[in-house]
Amino acid sequence: MTILYGHEHRALQDEHDSRRLADLWQQMLIHGELAPEEQGFIASRDYFFLSTVDASGWPTVSYKGGAPGFVRVLDARTLAFPGYDGNGMFLSAGNIAENAKVGLLFIDFETPHRLRVQGEGEIVREGELVESFVGAAYAVKVRITDAFVNCGRYIHKMSRVETSRHVPTEDGQPLAEWKRIDAVQPHLPERDKAPAAQAGELTIEQYGEKVVAGTT
Template sequence: MSHAWHDIAFTAPVRALQEAAGSRASYAAMGARGDAGARLGEGEAAFIHARDGFYLASVNADGWPYVQFRGGPPGFVRVIDAATIAWADFRGNQQFVSAGNVSENDRVSLFLMDYPNRRRLKLFGHLDFTPAADAPEAAAALAMPGYPARIDRIARVRVAGFDWNCPQHIPRRLTRAEWEAEARG
C-alpha cells in the first residue's frame, strides 16, 4: 500500500505520464484497494531505527531543490509515534540550507536506504527544527550516548505519506563492518 505517498506524488502531470507509459492502471488499482494512511507500523519503525543516515530533500524560497545526507549512529532517527519521526540534528557545516528552506516551506522528502538488503523507504512530511536549548528534554531523549557530536537542534517530521520502493536498481553496498560480519559468516 502507498500509505498516502501516491496521493501526494501522483499529481495530474505524473498520472498523465503514467497513462502514456501504460503504468497508470496498475497504480490506480493499488489506490482502489485502499490507502492505509500515513501511519508508520512496526516494520517501518524497525527499519527507520536501524538506519545510520538518510537523504533529506527540501525546497528553497526560489523553488530550487536541495538534497543532503543526514547521518549518525544507528538508531539516531526515532519513531515518536505512528505519524512522527524525530532526530537530534547534530552540528554540521553551519550552512543552514535545510533549516532555512523549511522555515518558509516545511515540506520535505526523505529517502532511507538499506543498501545491503536493497530496500528503500520514501517518506513525505512536514519538518520543523527547534533549538536544542529550547527543548532540553527532547534533546536528552534523542541524545546518542557515546556519540561525540553536539546537538544543535531537534528535527521533527510529521509524516504525510510513505512508500516502499522496489529493489530493482538499488546496488548492494556494504560498510566495512557489514562486509566483515558477512565474511565471518
C-alpha cells in the same frame, strides 16, 4: 495522505499505459502511518537522505548520518532526528523553517531495501527533545503524511561501511578538519576558534591532501 498524482503525472502514466498500475500502488502501498516493521527499519538506520525545498521552490538533497537509531520514531506518524554541527550554511534546516515539506529516503544497501517518507518538518531549537540527542544543536520533528516501500531492484548491493568518527558521543566530537583551514579560521563561530587554533592551521592544499588520503 496527500494527493500524489497531478495532471503531468497522469499524462506520463497514460503515455506509458501505467495509470492502472499507479492507482494500484497508491491504494496498496501508500499510507500515513508507519507499520511496526517500518518503524524498526528506520530505528536501525545510521543514515538517510533528506530533501527540502527553499522559499523559491528550489530543492536540495542532503545526506544525514549518525549512530544507529539517531532517527527516532516518536509514534506511528512522527519522526525526529538531530541537527549536528555542520558547515554553518543551514541549508536543510533553513529550508524546513521556510517551507515545511520534506522527503526522507531510508536505504539498506545490504539487503537491499528502501523506504520513502514524506511529511512536514518543524525545527525544534530547545527543550527535552533537543537535549535527548547527544551533540545536537537542534532537532527536526517530522509529521508524516505519506510512507511507502519502494522496489529495491536498482539498489546496488554493498557491504556495511565503518561509522564515521565524527558522530557525536557522550565523550564529545572530533574537530572537523576543514575548520583548520587558514582562510576559514577567521570566519568560524567563536566556540570553534580556540579548538581550531590549537589543532593548528592547514592550507587549502594540505586539507585537500588529507581529503584524498581519507584522514579528514
